[in-house]
Amino acid sequence: MKRKIFGCVKVIAFVLGFCLIFVQLQKVLHYRWDFHTYSANLYMKEEPEDAYDVIFLGSSDLKTAVYPVAMFQTNGITSFNCATTDNTAAFSAYYMLEYLLRYQKPKVVCCDFSALYNDGLPSDRETPYRKIVETMPDRDLKWKMIGDIHEIDPEQSVLSYLFPMLKYHGIWNELEAENFEADYVYHDLSEEYDRGCSLINGTYEEKELYDISPALWETEPTEEQLSSLNVEWYDRMIALCHEKEIQITAVFPPSLGESSAHAARWETTKAYLESRGVDIIDYNCYDAVHRLELNVETDYIDGTHMSYRGSLKLSPDLAYILYDRYGVPDRRGTEEAAQWERQWAAFCEDYDIEESN
Amino acid sequence: MSIKSLTFLLFVFVVFCLYFAVQKTNLQKIVLLAAGLVCMAAMSSIAATALVILLALCIYGIALSMEKLIQKNGSAGTKTAKNQGRGLLLLGAFLDIGLLLYFKFFQNTYVLLQNYFATKHITLAELVVPIGLSYYTLALYGYLSDIYHKKYPAEKSFLLFLTYVTYFPAIIEGPINLYQKLAPQFRERHSFDGNRIVMGLQRCLWGYFKKVVIADRIGILVMGILQDDTAVGPLVFYAMVLYSFQIYTDFSGGIDVIMGISEILDIKLTENFRSPLVSSNVTEYWARWHMSLGAFMEKYIYYPIALNRKVMKISKKISNKYLSKAFSSALASFVVFVIVGIWHGTGWNYVVYGLYQAVFVAGAVLLTPLYKRMKGVLHIDDTTLKWRVFTILRTFVILVFGRILIKSANLQQAGALLQRMFADANPHALFDGTIYQFGLDYKNVFLMYACIALVIIVDILHERGVHFRELLMRQGIVFRYVIYYAAVFSIIVFGIYGPEFHSADFIYQAF
Known part of the structure; x- marks a missing residue:
């Protein structure tokens, strides 16, 4: 009997030791997503509940186009750009929103609906799914997401989402100092002035230079089908906003590289959004691009991503529309305004811009 | 599954x-x-x-x-x-x-x-x-x-x-x-029986390590080189040498897992490998490689042919005394290896593979007196370590060339591969970093070399009667646990598996 008990103790000790080592190794051997992705999640949790009146969700096109601090300068709108790079899944936008709404009470949610026509499964492109799961701080939401991903695509290994080391173990030969540091580090917000925006200090470097003229959007309408998978998740996102009485608006950034496709699908896109009661702010049209006086060479770094100069043109315009259409409060002169002002000053200093601009 | x-x-x-x-x-x-x-x-x-x-x-x-x-x-x-x-x-x-x-x-x-x-x-x-x-x-x-x-x-x-x-x-x-x-x-x-189960698990671990860490890792490099038509000369030979280790660690790794599971169940199976890397000749290699197949062939093909009355009658008609004795053995060996070749696959390349092995095995039987005489003339002492090492390397190279036939889909591909092997004689490509362009970076290549060295050392020590599992069981619990954790986490961290890698199933599972 003693031998059996001792045997059981040895097994339990071994298993516990295994779990301990596994957990520690996993902290090192997993993929480090860009800090913005982690930070957006952290700020939402750590900031006061009414810190943000507007939230942006979507892909990298929106991430470079909207600069919240510039929007505050124009109309005192507090916002955060929660768009993520390489995001082609409505699933990610939905779960990002579900997480954000646990900690924030925005008045408006703006989404670029970038995945409406993308019919790929997680197996075709894992990044949008992995990113949102692996950077999700709330465990219950993480498990729910993993279950949903497996339902969408049974080929996706649940274990590799639960234990990312099983996917990323190959990283052992690329380890650097940052792999041994914690992922989730909340920086004092006063030190950060991007508020989720990718402020790219660059100029256009592509070979093909777009000629901004109405011809860029002239095309035959297409009968391209909406992605049933992504429509389902966008519908959930819209329903969640309606349930919480949050205004949901589609914001299409001026992605010149997508201008023709955007124009071709416009009727289908408009019909879908109007049927769901979603407002539209479309910058991907000649009128908007011409009004903003966007210059390809200085305001873009490629066909779809704006430089910080481009976002400084778009953001005030968007701020005014949001203020005018939805009465988003002007928080200039309030207690939190000082932090926004400091951040604007820090941004202007780093990017060598006159503050009055 | x-x-x-x-x-x-x-x-x-x-x-x-x-x-x-x-x-x-x-x-x-x-x-x-x-x-x-x-x-x-x-x-x-x-x-x-x-x-x-x-x-x-x-x-x-x-x-x-x-x-x-x-x-x-x-x-x-x-x-x-x-x-x-x-x-x-x-x-x-x-x-x-x-x-x-x-x-x-x-x-x-x-x-x-x-x-x-x-x-x-x-x-x-x-x-x-x-x-x-x-x-x-x-x-x-x-x-x-x-x-x-x-x-x-x-x-x-x-x-x-x-x-x-x-x-x-x-x-x-x-x-x-x-x-x-x-x-x-x-x-x-x-x-x-707790101890027996631990021993079985140890064997399974070793099997998974050989398969998941070594064989699949080698497989990436071998595939990368062989699929690239610009890789010629020593690179191709290098790939085939690696393929020999891949096929050994893949097959024996799988067998170790199977044997480990059986050991846990207290079911004894026939051992299938006995340090084949240290074989001095092709005959000895087949006595150490896939031993259960060899035992079957020996019992049901070799002896029935070698002891067959009609074959014995033909042997007696041969004038040379030695050849008369060796003929039935050589013929039986020849037939066995042609069947072994066909057992491995359905194309003509497998038939030729069998013939290739048969020539060496049957030839060894028939030419033994000639080899003895040659060694005498050249004053070769075949008991020395130097001679043993030479024969091991010689056997290994013979087998490497034979494996061109089973690595290829057909005879034409095998011919093309052989041609590529001799298209260039410059060994520089093996040392100038070229090998890191075929799917494995330098860290993975060095890990691969270290693991291959480990397998060779284990085989040599096994041959000398050192049995690691028994040795390990005699050590303290802390030491044993450290070894077990190292083995398990080596497989988890260094293993080639999961959605990121193309996970190839055991090569011999196709049979």
Whole structure:
């Protein structure tokens, strides 16, 4: 009997030791997503509940186009750009929103609906799914997401989402100092002035230079089908906003590289959004691009991503529309305004811009 | 269900739990039978499993009928009874080996014809292909032959017989288990023994390490080089050398997992490898590589041919005394290796592979006096370490060239590969960083070298009687746990698996 008990103790000790080592190794051997992705999640949790009146969700096109601090300068709108790079899944936008709404009470949610026509499964492109799961701080939401991903695509290994080391173990030969540091580090917000925006200090470097003229959007309408998978998740996102009485608006950034496709699908896109009661702010049209006086060479770094100069043109315009259409409060002169002002000053200093601009 | 998958590990765990839960009853063989049928259905299909059950039933019935005939007619037997017995043996062989030949040869031809002429394209996946066919069909033939030659009584219990045929670790990748060695163990009760289970798990760990960390890693580099037509000369030879290690660690790794599982179940299987890397000649290599296949061939092909009266008659007609004695042995070896070649695959390249091996093995038998004389003339002392190392390397190179045939899809590809190997003689590509362009960076390549060195050292030490598992069991618990954790986490961290890598199943699982 003693031998059996001792045997059981040895097994339990071994298993516990295994779990301990596994957990520690996993902290090192997993993929480090860009800090913005982690930070957006952290700020939402750590900031006061009414810190943000507007939230942006979507892909990298929106991430470079909207600069919240510039929007505050124009109309005192507090916002955060929660768009993520390489995001082609409505699933990610939905779960990002579900997480954000646990900690924030925005008045408006703006989404670029970038995945409406993308019919790929997680197996075709894992990044949008992995990113949102692996950077999700709330465990219950993480498990729910993993279950949903497996339902969408049974080929996706649940274990590799639960234990990312099983996917990323190959990283052992690329380890650097940052792999041994914690992922989730909340920086004092006063030190950060991007508020989720990718402020790219660059100029256009592509070979093909777009000629901004109405011809860029002239095309035959297409009968391209909406992605049933992504429509389902966008519908959930819209329903969640309606349930919480949050205004949901589609914001299409001026992605010149997508201008023709955007124009071709416009009727289908408009019909879908109007049927769901979603407002539209479309910058991907000649009128908007011409009004903003966007210059390809200085305001873009490629066909779809704006430089910080481009976002400084778009953001005030968007701020005014949001203020005018939805009465988003002007928080200039309030207690939190000082932090926004400091951040604007820090941004202007780093990017060598006159503050009055 | 792959042997590396979590599903398989969970399945094995459930089998262990059930197996030892019923250890005080006669139900253990039922657990093994159920496990075998489930495993076969999961790895092939239900139709394939049904086919194997049908085959087992036929062989079981034929064996019993043969035994009845023998019992009825006594040891002398009438000519009619003997012919009837032989007829039953042939019938059994036809069904058994015929099924193997059908799936190896005719099914491929059928599919090719269908795809060419028919509008509906049929894939092999749609056809019924039982897993492990090459292993238990040979074992069943051996059983029939033994019953015919009255080596032991025929099995009366069909359940036990089916358990023997479908014994789940062995159907995956062998070894070929002869009836009299494996089946009696299913009649015994096997109790839970902590030490034995730990030893079995150790062996499984070593097997998974060889397969997942070493073989699959080598496979990336080998595939990268061989698929790139610009890689020529020493790079191709280097790839084939690596392929030799890949195929060894892949196959022996799988066998170690199977043996480990069997050890946990307290079922002893035939060992399949005995440090083949230290072989001094091709004959010795085949005595150390895939030993269960060698044992089968020796018992059922080699000796029947070598001791056949007609062959002996031909031998006696040879004037040279030595050749007269060696002829039957050489002929038998030749036939054995042609069959071994065909057993590995269906194309002409496999036939040539068999012939290639046969030439060296049969040639060694016939030319022994010549080799002795040459060594005398050249004053070669074959007891020295230097000579041994030379013969090991020589054998290894011979086998590397032979493997070009089994690595290629057909003879043309093999010829093209050989041509690429000799297209350039500049070894610079092996040292100037070129090898890091074929899928593995320098860290992975060095890890690969370290693991290959580890396997060689383990083989050499095994050969010298050092048994690591027993050695490890004598150490303190802390030391043992450190080793176990190192092994487990080496597999998890350094293993080639998961969605990021293309996970190749065991090479020999295709047989």
